[in-house]
Amino acid sequence: MPGLLSRLTATIKAKLSSLLDMFEDPRETLDYSYKRQLELQTDVKKGVANVITARKRLELQKSKLEANITRLNEQAREAVAAGRDDLAAIALQRKMDMMTQADSITAQIQDLQRQEDKLTDTARKLDVKIEQFRTEKETIKAQYSAAEAKVKIQEATTGIGEEMADVGYAVQRARDKTEEMQARSEAIDTMVEQGTLEDVLGNKDLVEKELEKIKSDAAVKRELETLKQEVKR
Incomplete structure (x- = not known):
């Protein structure tokens, strides 16, 4: 004790x-x-x-x-x-x-x-x-x-260093997010150009696009025949 x-x-x-x-x-x-x-x-x-x-x-x-x-x-x-x-x-x-x-x-x-x-x-x-x-x-x-x-001062400087590290991390995260968003935007553009996006959204838009293309090709052929005949005359 x-x-x-x-x-x-x-x-x-x-x-x-x-x-x-x-x-x-x-x-x-x-x-x-x-x-x-x-x-x-x-x-x-x-x-x-x-x-x-x-x-x-x-x-x-x-x-x-x-x-x-x-x-x-x-x-x-x-x-x-x-x-x-x-x-x-x-x-x-x-x-x-x-x-x-x-x-x-x-x-x-x-x-x-x-x-x-x-x-x-x-x-x-x-x-x-x-x-x-x-x-x-x-x-x-x-x-x-x-x-x-x-x-x-040293403590304040150390604190600033930590804050700057946080800021650097935030900037890097923002850059990564921006690049990711840009990549998605470019991917969407590519899908739109290829018609994949319309196909994903619905077949109607794709069919209409193809029909318009056929009509356009037919119109071009008619115009070409008309020109050939005018040239023969």
Whole structure:
């Protein structure tokens, strides 16, 4: 049973493959693959844009922290000058906290920069591959279209050849029929001349023809006798 099921599965796959080959247009397949690559390209570029946006946002936060650090440092100086070491200590503590945050943000910015560089390089390589694929795709499509057109022309030419063969056969048949009809016409003429056709159609016409011939011969003889007598005179 497992062997039969395996053979049945293989047969179904073969049939499906044959059916797909029959309806598959490689040009459509290539265009679909190209479309999917363009979608991937768009996704990569969106990823690069998102990373850049995140980096820019962190850089803005870092700039604000650095501005606050500078301001706190000045406040600490003013507090010391005013004899308020307690206020100076508070300002310096806040300054240290912000410097820690700034260091953390700097690390995040560097990490995002590395991601951005990798994605940018990936996008650049992907652009090259997609352009190469597009060129190859169009070349293959042109070759397929040319081959398809050639096949259609050959099929059309073959069809014309078959039709011409049919035409030649029809002409030959017409000639044969014409020659046959001409032969029959000539045969009928011969039969008419020989009197065979009248004999076939009925004895009355033949008898009448013979009687007319006898009368004609008798008239000729009478005319001949008349001429002889006139000459003797």
